[in-house]
Amino acid sequence: MMIGIYGLIFEFSNPGFVLPGVVGAICLLVGLFALQLLPINYTGLALILLGLALLLAEAFLPSFGTLGIGGIVAFSIGALLLIDTDVPGLGIPVALVATLAATTALFIFGVSGLALKARRRPVVSGKEALAASVGVMLDDMPPGDTATEGWASVQGEQWRVRSTVALGRGMPVRVIGRDGLTLIVEPLDDSQGEQR
Structure with a gap:
């Protein structure tokens, strides 16, 4: 008791x-x-x-x-x-x-x-899965002194992206960060694109 x-x-x-x-x-x-x-x-x-x-x-x-x-x-x-x-x-x-x-x-x-x-399985969705993801630019982003914005397809979704370098339509990009609903991207090297 x-x-x-x-x-x-x-x-x-x-x-x-x-x-x-x-x-x-x-x-x-x-x-x-x-x-x-x-x-x-x-x-x-x-x-x-x-x-x-x-x-x-x-x-x-x-x-x-x-x-x-x-x-x-x-x-x-x-x-x-x-x-x-x-x-x-x-x-x-x-x-x-x-x-x-x-x-x-x-x-x-x-x-x-x-x-x-x-x-114990790795995360397959959310912001953790976006890091280092590969995408394709949907429009041209002209070079500028500051970061410019455009659109890219990442994991089958259209995202607004920002980059400090000029990017052209159809160019492969890699996600290096996220600022709210805008992804920060950089151009993907050809050797890395072939490996993926």
Whole structure:
């Protein structure tokens, strides 16, 4: 009971930490069962509902598996406590509970693994992907003392570009920076253009 209460207190004082709240809720319900304050059927049902709620929350909250593991534990304990009878054949088979828990754990760890793998992939969109991109000038930019502006096609989109050197239509350019919605470009060497 005390672990459950302290877990909930810690979760409420540090919202978003998740683990103390999950452990606290499970321990509190099991503690109430141990003290015979709740009938066993309601305790099992409450643990099953808590487990299902935690499994559902795992899909929407960034808890990195904590809610999912807590949901599996709560669901398993609740399924074992749900039926209060010694009559053979009326209880929930332990093999069924173990199979459901193992299947759910494999699913959660598989999805978490895929999420971590996707997180390590390089950025393919946004301003990070524009750096060092190659494009083609769409119009002529005359030489000038200051940076002049024109239009270029970069990654299949038309961008306003700025350069300190003269650029001609159809000339390959490389993005070297960005100023708001204007890209800063430089001419691309022929050797670099061939490599790309």
